Amino acid sequence: MIRLREVRVERGGKPVLQGVNAGFGAGRLTVVVGPNGAGKSTLLDVAAGLLKPSAGRVELDGADISSLSLKELARRRAYLPQSPRVDWAISVERVVALGLTSRLPAFGALPAVWRPRIDSALERLDLLHLRERPATQLSGGELARVMLARATVGEPEILIVDEPTAGLDPRHALDAGRRLRALADAGCTVVVALHDLDLALRIADEAVAMKDGHVAAEGPAEDIFTDDVMAALYDVPARVRRDSDGASIRFLG
Amino acid sequence: MNRWLIPLLLLALLLLSAISLLAGTIWLSPAETLAALLNPGPDLIELAITEVRLPRLVLALLVGGILGLSGAVLQGLLRNPLAEPGLLGVSSGASLGAVIALYYGFAAGFTLATPLFALLGALSTISIALLLSRSGGTLSLILAGVAVSTIASAGVSLALNLAPNPFAAYEIMTWLMGSLSDRSWEHVALAAPFILLGGLLLLLTAPALDALTLGERQAESLGVDLGRTRLLALFGTALGVGAATAVTGAIVFVGLVAPHLVRPLVRHQPGAVLVPAGLVGAIIVLAADIATRLLRVGPEIKLGVFISVIGAPFFLWLVLHLRKTSP
Numbered sequence: 001m002i003r004l005r006e007v008r009v010e011r012g013g014k015p016v017l018q019g020v021n022a023g024f025g026a027g028r029l030t031v032v033v034g035p036n037g038a039g040k041s042t043l044l045d046v047a048a049g050l051l052k053p054s055a056g057r058v059e060l061d062g063a064d065i066s067s068l069s070l071k072e073l074a075r076r077r078a079y080l081p082q083s084p085r086v087d088w089a090i091s092v093e094r095v096v097a098l099g100l101t102s103r104l105p106a107f108g109a110l111p112a113v114w115r116p117r118i119d120s121a122l123e124r125l126d127l128l129h130l131r132e133r134p135a136t137q138l139s140g141g142e143l144a145r146v147m148l149a150r151a152t153v154g155e156p157e158i159l160i161v162d163e164p165t166a167g168l169d170p171r172h173a174l175d176a177g178r179r180l181r182a183l184a185d186a187g188c189t190v191v192v193a194l195h196d197l198d199l200a201l202r203i204a205d206e207a208v209a210m211k212d213g214h215v216a217a218e219g220p221a222e223d224i225f226t227d228d229v230m231a232a233l234y235d236v237p238a239r240v241r242r243d244s245d246g247a248s249i250r251f252l253g
Numbered sequence: 254m255n256r257w258l259i260p261l262l263l264l265a266l267l268l269l270s271a272i273s274l275l276a277g278t279i280w281l282s283p284a285e286t287l288a289a290l291l292n293p294g295p296d297l298i299e300l301a302i303t304e305v306r307l308p309r310l311v312l313a314l315l316v317g318g319i320l321g322l323s324g325a326v327l328q329g330l331l332r333n334p335l336a337e338p339g340l341l342g343v344s345s346g347a348s349l350g351a352v353i354a355l356y357y358g359f360a361a362g363f364t365l366a367t368p369l370f371a372l373l374g375a376l377s378t379i380s381i382a383l384l385l386s387r388s389g390g391t392l393s394l395i396l397a398g399v400a401v402s403t404i405a406s407a408g409v410s411l412a413l414n415l416a417p418n419p420f421a422a423y424e425i426m427t428w429l430m431g432s433l434s435d436r437s438w439e440h441v442a443l444a445a446p447f448i449l450l451g452g453l454l455l456l457l458t459a460p461a462l463d464a465l466t467l468g469e470r471q472a473e474s475l476g477v478d479l480g481r482t483r484l485l486a487l488f489g490t491a492l493g494v495g496a497a498t499a500v501t502g503a504i505v506f507v508g509l510v511a512p513h514l515v516r517p518l519v520r521h522q523p524g525a526v527l528v529p530a531g532l533v534g535a536i537i538v539l540a541a542d543i544a545t546r547l548l549r550v551g552p553e554i555k556l557g558v559f560i561s562v563i564g565a566p567f568f569l570w571l572v573l574h575l576r577k578t579s580p
Binding site (some may be wrong): 048050069070071073074075077078079080081084085086087088089090091094095102104121132134150243 | 332334460462464465467468470471473474475476478505516520521522523
């Protein structure tokens with residue numbers, strides 16, 4: 001369980017987050033939505049303990065997140081930034097193994113005890129046939145799966161993901177959404193910033209709507225994805241339609 | 254391949270070391286060399302081995318090793334295949350320090366003044382670069398390094414321009430070309446502690462470099478202390494390469510080239526590149542030093558010049574190759 005209390009973040013003297021209160025519970029998938037520049041990525045960075053707020057505090061199961069060591073934090077929460085990339089042509093298997101960095105000895109080869117974890121992460125994300133492929137030669141959908149395998153190989157309590165579907169086609173975006181949903185169902189705290197609101201509607205338990213560095217609305221997804229909240233959030237008239245195919249949002253500009 | 258890489262490189266290094274002791278203006282037989290090593294005495298051959306060729310060999314190994322290692326660390330840290338120790342101003346800072354020592358005549362009074370000033374110059378430039386880029390990321394570090402490096406090079410040019418007599422200018426030029434000739438155990442004693450300490454600091458960055466493959470944000474989220482990694486890499490480079498440049502003069506390209514030669518052999522893993530890149534760096538410098546001793550067509554070709562002449566075409570190939578393979 002992560003809780004943000006009265007969090008304020010400034011960049012170059014200007015506030016990018018102000019008076020933010022939010023909670024992310026275990027076994028729940030929370031989507032963070034809002035227009036560009038609303039502070040979604042900053043909120044995720046703060047919740048991940050990667051950015052220290054200038055005021056307020058972030059708690060992980062009641063303890064101040066800044067009291068945890070970098071390694072301890074890395075063991076408990078995984079974080080995926082927007083459009084992750086791999087800079088050297090290391091193998092897919094190596095990328096996934098990097099997810100265990102905080103648990104590995106500083107020198108030497110990968111200890112045998114971690115092999116099964118890596119194998120099962122590769123299998124879970126259908127990557128077994130790609131394990132020797134250089135990670136720089138993957139398609140967008142494959143890379144997204146590799147990154148998800150990297151993030152989940154250590155079986156973190158908390159997974160924070162920024163825009164996992166950016167640049168993915170509908171099939172791969174749905175696939176990524178399903179996999180995040182499955183992680184939450186298995187008990188993980190999942191926090192996802194999403195621009196794809198239809199996907200958000202499909203997978204979210206809870207939603208946090210951000211606007212201009214504030215939390216505009218927070219609560220169960222069905223209370224946030226309504227005509228009025230969406231219209232106020234994006235300043236465009238909106239209709240949320242629910243039918244036999246699921247729900248979708250249409251903006252009437 | 255992976256398992257045999259380091260033993261094979263060590264074997265090559267051992268063979269070259271043997272040749273380095275035997276080869277030169279006077280060729281020695283293995284028996285003479287071995288006898289001199291085991292039982293050093295005052296006769297000419299024994300002195301040539303223990304006081305001339307052995308310190309030169311040790312310096313070649315140390316200098317080449319630290320150049321290759323630091324190139325590998327900087328390429329991993331900056332995630333830039335064109336990074337090398339010179340990029341951050343270490344080499345030009347050391348050159349400026351040495352030039353100051355030569356210009357003001359400190360070097361004439363005290364032989365080790367040149368290397369000591371060079372070491373100070375290297376440490377100062379990297380500290381300034383680090384201070385200038387304190388709040389920024391990798392790019393601001395590179396830019397600060399380039400800026401400081403340019404200022405130091407301007408100082409060197411100014412000293413050459415204002416040199417009080419042709420001899421001073423000649424001395425500066427000769428030092429800038431980089432060489433291992435006429436180096437003694439005193440030079441080894443001065444440089445070795447700094448090179449070994451710098452090498453140790455650089456090796457400690459290996460796990461962080463692996464994680465940095467995924468970018469700074471992900472590396473941080475994986476528990477990597479970026480600030481600590483940057484300090485280790487920069488001060489390791491300043492101490493090690495600073496001390497190396499201090500005793501040999503400027504030797505470029507080794508730090509750039511050595512990591513590229515071994516990278517495909519360790520499957521591109523940045524942390525695994527370090528040790529083999531150090532060994533390959535030592536092999537390059539040692540082989541080049543042997544070559545400069547054997548290729549006598551007129552005046553001696555300086556080691557730094559020889560490596561540049563061989564290294565520059567490789568650099569060109571690298572640029573073309575990277576353009577083809579990078580996305």
